[in-house]
Amino acid sequence: MRRPLHPAVRVALGVLGPLLLLAAWQAYVRLADVDPILLPAPTDVAASLVDDRSLLWDAFVVTGQEVLLGLATALVLGAGLAILMHLSAIVRAMLGPLVIGIQAVPIPVLAPVLVFWLGFGVGPKIVIVAIICFFPVVINTLDALDRVDPDLGRLLQTMGASRRQRLRWVELPAALPAALSGAKVAVAIAGIAAVFAEYAGAEQGSEGLGLLINSARFSLATDRAFAAVFILAVFAVLTTGALALAQRLLAPWAHRRPGAPR
């Protein structure tokens, strides 16, 4: 069996991995004399993070809001739809193909329609992030609901439990860890979804990281574009960590403690 690492060692290794990558990247750019417009050195990106911090922060606030609201919408609607599909064979048959089909629609096709309906504000971006994050939440939750031990439901039946009580006491708690796992998968792609959503346009003064990346590329400020990407990556790591923590707090039974009696 794989031995678990001490938490401090795990964090140190988690920092060391990216640092090694950055060192290799720095060495490559310097030794191969790569054009900074094509690929800036990590030190240039770091300099941009400091110099453009106000610009980057304002853009991050917008994108962060889109990601978190989109993700929350996906979690609520995705889990809700999964429960409906679990309870009703008709809903499942009707919406199953639709859920998969919508996932295949490219965002650039969808974005203009949503902007037309909802305007250039934050609305269409939240919808796009929600649509992208929706799929892993629905699939994971539905799968977990389907895999609940049927004997648990039968036992509750002998206690006179109603369908609603079986859902409340057995199926929902059993599906919770999987729904949060779905959200963890979703959060990794939510940032990309927000960036693409922003390409469809935004109101003056409410540009997020996506538009910042776009304008930086046009003005050949590649270091600023990379600084924005760096922020997106760190944000994804932090939100995934927050979800993992939520999973431990909300579903502690899903993490078996080492040394527990069997």
Next chain:
Amino acid sequence: MGYPGGSVRVQSPPSGPAAARPLTARGIVRRFGDLAVLDGVDLDVAPHETVALVGPSGCGKSTLLEMVCGLQAPDAGTLDAAPAALMPQRDLLLPWLDARDNVALPLRLAGSGRREARAAADALLDRVELGRFARSRPDELSGGMRQRVSFLRALATERELLCLDEPFGALDAITREELRHWLAERLEERPRSVLLVTHDVEEAALLGDRVIVLGPRPAGVVARISVDAGPARRREATDPAVVDARRRIHDALRTAMRGDEVAAT
């Protein structure tokens, strides 16, 4: 709810004088497609009596138990049962609830408030000195401890009829013996009517007041054996009456199996 051919009557609690017998089953037949599982089984459990149901694997013992618990209906025959509490072979404790809330679960489902149900569960756990495990989740308990909690959950319902489905089947020999004593003590403290399904002949002789032996599929009752060995709590495997009961159960099973082989040739 419609039943194909049999009739089921669940007595409404509390049982009146007319329903003094917690379980009466007559001519129970159950088929799964062309496969006949139970063929005309008669079964009674008297108040505060422990009846052990023994038979070869696949003879329909658990099917019969599920009928008594209302999870299945007979294809023919009549079943008149008091509301039953089930203790399954696997403990089936809810992993997200601690021991106290698992014991309190049937009370919550019956409409009790959280505080009231927890107080009742705490009282049950304290009485058997398991109070210190009240806040432990099932994954923090040993197999024997989980089965104890599972039994207390069945007791918590205050239902007159307890259905125990191979309650020690998943445990090692020493834990099984400990738990059997523990269970006999609990039943002496709070007498209930018990239908115990087991494939363990010794277990049946040690716990049962009567043992019903089912034959191979399609199963009917091949023997009804009284165990006159005193209270279950004080029985030992070496008691002459227990040894005698075991021998008679074995003989009945062997005869039934031999008859099955003769019929098959």
